[in-house]
Amino acid sequence: MPAFTYPLAWIAAVTLPALAAIYFLRHRFRRHQVSSLLLWQLHRESREGGRRVEKPQWPMVFFLELLILALLVLAATGPRWQVPHTTRPLIVVLDDSQSMLAGPEGERPRDRAIEKLKELTKERRFRSFQLIAAGTTPRLLGDKARHLRELEDQFEQWTCQAPQARLNAALGLARAMGHQEADLLVLTDEAPARSPGQGHLRWIALGQPRINFAFINAARSVHGAEDRVLLEIANPSALTGTNTLHVVAGTNVLHRETLTLATNKTHRLTFPIAAHTPKLQATLGPDALAGDNEVHLVPAARPLVRVRIAIEDEELRGLVADSLAATGLRALDENPPELVVHQSDSVPTGKEAWGLRWLPAPEEPERFTGPFVMDANHPLTRGLSLPGIVWGGHSGATNAPGYRPVITAGNVPLVTHRPELNGRQQLTLRYVPNHSTLHTTQHWPALFWNLLDWRAQAKPGLREANHRLGLDIAYRPAHDEVVLQKPDGTQQTLQAPGTEIRLPVNLPGVYEVHSGSSTNRMSETFAVNFLAGEESNLAQAVSGDWGKWGTENEIRLEYASILPYLVLLALAIMVWHLACIARQGGRV
Amino acid sequence: MNYRQSLIAGEQMGLRYALALPQATLAGQRGEHLGRRAGSSVDFQDYRDYQPGDDLRHIDWNAYARTDQLTVKLFREEVQPHLDLVLDTSASMALADSPKAQALHQLAALFATAAANARCSHAVWVTGEGFQRVANDTQPPSAWGELSLGGARSFEEAHGLLPPRLRRQGIRIVISDLFWPGDPLPTLRKLTEGAAAVTLVQLLAPSDLEPPKPGNVQLEDSETGETLSLYIDTTIQEQYRKTLQRLQQSWDHAAQQTGAELVTLIADNLQGSLRSLEECRTLEPA
Structure with a gap:
C-alpha cells in the first residue's frame, strides 16, 4: 500500500480536469459547411471502407500532458511504497x-x-x-x-x-x-x-x-638541572622470552641490555640524563608486535615564568625572591614580565603581565589562626592546607570590587582573585610576615609554586613534551593557525579559534607543532609513544x-520513496511531448 | 446586400465591358452583326446560280447580259448574337459565410450588361427542377426576377431532368463552382454542342480553395446536408488541395477537348479577377 508524505498535494489534481476542459473546448468538432463533400470524398470512402484509421479526436499530446500532470501531482504528494527487502x-x-x-x-x-x-x-x-x-x-x-x-x-x-x-x-x-x-x-x-x-x-x-616484549611506560621528567628517564619493559606473553634493549641519543648509545623476562614480568630502568640531551630513542628487538618496541623521549618541558618584583621594602622583597626561587619555575630574565609582584594600587601594564598585589600592612594587624576557608578548585590552593598557622592580616578588610575570595579567615579575605577579559589574572594578598608563621612552613613555597605553575600553564605551547598515545594533548597556540608536522612527514593545518586546542595525534613518533606569526613563530617538538600494556598483551x-x-x-516490507522515479518518468514524457510538438510543426 | 443590390452592382460593373464576339461562328436573328451565312446586309459576299424562289432583286443583271446566265448576288447576313447565361444556383453556390451568392449575382448581371453593350440578346437559365428561365431575363439585370439559390438539385441532375434550350450558334457562359461528381466531359459536350463559344466560369469561395484549419471539424455538405467528421491536420489539408487541383485539371482537360474556355474566379475578389476574363477574350472593354 502506498503512503503519502504530503496528502494535501492531491489538491493539485484539479489541474487534470482543467486540462481536459481546455482540450475539450479547443478540440471539439467545429461545424464547417463546405460546398460539396466531393473534395473530401477520399477521406469519407477510406473511413467507410475501414482501410484508414481515423486520427483520434484527442491528440496524443493531450494524453501526454495529462500523464505528466498526473505524475507531478503524484510526486508532490511524496509517495512511498512498501517494497520487500530480502x-x-x-x-x-x-x-x-x-x-x-x-x-x-x-x-x-x-x-x-x-x-x-x-x-x-x-x-x-x-x-x-x-x-x-x-x-x-x-x-x-x-x-x-x-x-x-x-x-x-x-x-x-x-x-x-x-x-x-x-x-x-x-x-x-x-x-x-x-x-x-x-x-x-x-x-x-x-x-x-x-x-x-x-x-x-x-x-x-x-x-x-604470541611472545611479545613491549614498552609499557616511558617518561623523561625534570629532575633539578637535569632530566630523569624512566623506561619500563614488560613481557605479557605466556612464555618466558629474551629481548635486547637499546637506548640511543642521536648516534650515542646510552644503554644496551639483554633482557630475559618471565611471564608477566616487567623490567624498570631509570637513569639521569643531561637536560640538553636531544631526542632519546629506546628500542627493543623485533618481535610479534612492532608498534610497542620503540619509544622516543624528547627533553622535558621547562616552563619558566619571568617575574618582576616591584616591592620597595627590602625585607619583604627578599622574602618574595626567596619564595620564587624555591619553586624552580622562575626564569632568570624578568623582561617582559609575565608576573609582577607589586604593592601599587594600579594593575601592572603589559598584556601578558599577571599581577600579585601585596597589600601594605596595616598599623595594627590582626593575627588570624583560623579557621581558614579555601576555594578548593582554585589553582592557587592545590595541595595547600593551613593547619596551625598564624596569618597576620587586616582586621575588618573586605575584598575589592570584582575580586572574589580564594582564602579567607572567617569573613576577612586574605587572598582574592579577579580574572580579566584578556586572560590576565590579578591577585591580592594580605599577609604581614612579622605577624605570621605561614612563610616559615612548607606551604609557603607550595603557594608560590601553585602561582608560578598556574602562570606557566597559561603560556602558549605544550605543557608536556612526552605523551602517551590515546591521551589528549592540549596546546595553547600563539596564533589562530597551527601547523602540525606528523611523524609520517605529513602536515596538518589547524584552526585554533580559542585559547586551547587538542592536537589530533593518532600515530606514535615525534611531532613538531608551530604557531605564531613569521616574526614570532613558536615551534615545539613533542613525542607520542605507544604505551599500552593491555594492548601489548598478545597472550589474550x-x-x-x-x-x-x-x-x-x-522479507521485510519497507517504505521506499518512489518520487525520483516519478520525476524521471515525467521528464521522459516531457521529452516525448516536445518531440510530438516538433513533429507537428509547433501546433498542439 | 440582397440579390437586387448585387444585380445592380454587377450591372454597373458590366458597363465597362462588352462581350467579345467570335465572328466566325456567329448565328442569330437578324441584327447588327454580320453573320457567317448570306443575308441581307450591304456587304457583298459571293455569287451563285439563280434558283427558283430567289429574290429577283438580287439577280445581277450585268452578269446576265455578259453570260446569259441568271446569277444571284449574295450579301452577308446581318445577325444579332445571343448569350445564354447558364447559372448553377444549387445550394453550393449559396455557401454560408461566403460571398459566393453575391458574386454569382454580380457576375450574371455583369455578363448580361456586357452582352447588351455588344448588342447581344441574352437569356438566363438557372438550375432547379430542371433548367428554367429567370423571369424578365431579357431585360436589364436590375429588372430580373429573383435568382432562387439553394436548389436541392445539382447542375448535372437539373441538366438531366430538363436541359436548357440553348440557342444554336449562341454564346454560352456557364457560372458554377463545378463541384460535380463524375466525369465532366459528357455534360460539357452537351453544353458546347452547337455553341459559337462556351466559357466556363468556375466561381469559388475562399473556403473552397483552402481547407479548414487543423483540428476536429464536422464537415457538412451544403447541398445534401451530409456530414463528415474529421481530424484535419497538415496531411489532410495537403490532400484536399491536391484533390481540388485534380478536379480543376479534369475540367481544364474537358474544356480543351470541347473547345471551351475555363476561367476560375474567386468570389471575394471579383473585381480583381475580371482581368482573367479579358485575357481569355470573353470580355473586352466597352
Missing part, C-alpha cells in the same frame, strides 16, 4: 588497536580480517556495507558502500594504531546506525565478554597468542566465531 545492510566493527598488526605480514589479524570479510560476502548477500573503526573513539571509515570492492579506500584508513579498542562503544554506534535492521560483524583479535548468540551480531576473533589474543545472524531471506 537482504540486510552489514555494519562491520573493525578493531583499530595495534594488536591487530601482530605477527608477520599476511598473517596479521588485520589481513585475516579483510580476507574473512570478503569470504563472508561471498556466502551471504548484503544490501550495503559500512565500516566502523573501533579505536580510542569509534570512527566511520567512509560512506556506506553498495559493494565490497568500493571499500578498498576505506580499508586503507584502517591503520590499527590505536592504543586500545573500545569495541563496545563502536558496537553501540553500529546498533544506532543499523536501526535494529543491520547485521553487525565484529572483526577483532579478542573474545567477546559475553557470547552474542542468535541475532544480528556476529563476533569473529582472528588473533593468535584468540581466534573464534561467536554469534549467528538471522536468516538471509527474511
Whole structure:
C-alpha cells in the first residue's frame, strides 16, 4: 500500500480536469459547411471502407500532458511504497588497536580480517556495507558502500594504531546506525565478554597468542638541572622470552641490555640524563608486535615564568625572591614580565603581565589562626592546607570590587582573585610576615609554586613534551593557525579559534607543532609513544566465531520513496511531448 | 446586400465591358452583326446560280447580259448574337459565410450588361427542377426576377431532368463552382454542342480553395446536408488541395477537348479577377 508524505498535494489534481476542459473546448468538432463533400470524398470512402484509421479526436499530446500532470501531482504528494527487502545492510566493527598488526605480514589479524570479510560476502548477500573503526573513539571509515570492492579506500584508513579498542562503544554506534535492521560483524583479535548468540551480531576473533616484549611506560621528567628517564619493559606473553634493549641519543648509545623476562614480568630502568640531551630513542628487538618496541623521549618541558618584583621594602622583597626561587619555575630574565609582584594600587601594564598585589600592612594587624576557608578548585590552593598557622592580616578588610575570595579567615579575605577579559589574572594578598608563621612552613613555597605553575600553564605551547598515545594533548597556540608536522612527514593545518586546542595525534613518533606569526613563530617538538600494556598483551589474543545472524531471506516490507522515479518518468514524457510538438510543426 | 443590390452592382460593373464576339461562328436573328451565312446586309459576299424562289432583286443583271446566265448576288447576313447565361444556383453556390451568392449575382448581371453593350440578346437559365428561365431575363439585370439559390438539385441532375434550350450558334457562359461528381466531359459536350463559344466560369469561395484549419471539424455538405467528421491536420489539408487541383485539371482537360474556355474566379475578389476574363477574350472593354 502506498503512503503519502504530503496528502494535501492531491489538491493539485484539479489541474487534470482543467486540462481536459481546455482540450475539450479547443478540440471539439467545429461545424464547417463546405460546398460539396466531393473534395473530401477520399477521406469519407477510406473511413467507410475501414482501410484508414481515423486520427483520434484527442491528440496524443493531450494524453501526454495529462500523464505528466498526473505524475507531478503524484510526486508532490511524496509517495512511498512498501517494497520487500530480502537482504540486510552489514555494519562491520573493525578493531583499530595495534594488536591487530601482530605477527608477520599476511598473517596479521588485520589481513585475516579483510580476507574473512570478503569470504563472508561471498556466502551471504548484503544490501550495503559500512565500516566502523573501533579505536580510542569509534570512527566511520567512509560512506556506506553498495559493494565490497568500493571499500578498498576505506580499508586503507584502517591503520590499527590505536592504543586500545573500545569495541563496545563502536558496537553501540553500529546498533544506532543499523536501526535494529543491520547485521553487525565484529572483526577483532579478542573474545567477546559475553557470547552474542542468535541475532544480528556476529563476533569473529582472528588473533593468535604470541611472545611479545613491549614498552609499557616511558617518561623523561625534570629532575633539578637535569632530566630523569624512566623506561619500563614488560613481557605479557605466556612464555618466558629474551629481548635486547637499546637506548640511543642521536648516534650515542646510552644503554644496551639483554633482557630475559618471565611471564608477566616487567623490567624498570631509570637513569639521569643531561637536560640538553636531544631526542632519546629506546628500542627493543623485533618481535610479534612492532608498534610497542620503540619509544622516543624528547627533553622535558621547562616552563619558566619571568617575574618582576616591584616591592620597595627590602625585607619583604627578599622574602618574595626567596619564595620564587624555591619553586624552580622562575626564569632568570624578568623582561617582559609575565608576573609582577607589586604593592601599587594600579594593575601592572603589559598584556601578558599577571599581577600579585601585596597589600601594605596595616598599623595594627590582626593575627588570624583560623579557621581558614579555601576555594578548593582554585589553582592557587592545590595541595595547600593551613593547619596551625598564624596569618597576620587586616582586621575588618573586605575584598575589592570584582575580586572574589580564594582564602579567607572567617569573613576577612586574605587572598582574592579577579580574572580579566584578556586572560590576565590579578591577585591580592594580605599577609604581614612579622605577624605570621605561614612563610616559615612548607606551604609557603607550595603557594608560590601553585602561582608560578598556574602562570606557566597559561603560556602558549605544550605543557608536556612526552605523551602517551590515546591521551589528549592540549596546546595553547600563539596564533589562530597551527601547523602540525606528523611523524609520517605529513602536515596538518589547524584552526585554533580559542585559547586551547587538542592536537589530533593518532600515530606514535615525534611531532613538531608551530604557531605564531613569521616574526614570532613558536615551534615545539613533542613525542607520542605507544604505551599500552593491555594492548601489548598478545597472550589474550584468540581466534573464534561467536554469534549467528538471522536468516538471509527474511522479507521485510519497507517504505521506499518512489518520487525520483516519478520525476524521471515525467521528464521522459516531457521529452516525448516536445518531440510530438516538433513533429507537428509547433501546433498542439 | 440582397440579390437586387448585387444585380445592380454587377450591372454597373458590366458597363465597362462588352462581350467579345467570335465572328466566325456567329448565328442569330437578324441584327447588327454580320453573320457567317448570306443575308441581307450591304456587304457583298459571293455569287451563285439563280434558283427558283430567289429574290429577283438580287439577280445581277450585268452578269446576265455578259453570260446569259441568271446569277444571284449574295450579301452577308446581318445577325444579332445571343448569350445564354447558364447559372448553377444549387445550394453550393449559396455557401454560408461566403460571398459566393453575391458574386454569382454580380457576375450574371455583369455578363448580361456586357452582352447588351455588344448588342447581344441574352437569356438566363438557372438550375432547379430542371433548367428554367429567370423571369424578365431579357431585360436589364436590375429588372430580373429573383435568382432562387439553394436548389436541392445539382447542375448535372437539373441538366438531366430538363436541359436548357440553348440557342444554336449562341454564346454560352456557364457560372458554377463545378463541384460535380463524375466525369465532366459528357455534360460539357452537351453544353458546347452547337455553341459559337462556351466559357466556363468556375466561381469559388475562399473556403473552397483552402481547407479548414487543423483540428476536429464536422464537415457538412451544403447541398445534401451530409456530414463528415474529421481530424484535419497538415496531411489532410495537403490532400484536399491536391484533390481540388485534380478536379480543376479534369475540367481544364474537358474544356480543351470541347473547345471551351475555363476561367476560375474567386468570389471575394471579383473585381480583381475580371482581368482573367479579358485575357481569355470573353470580355473586352466597352
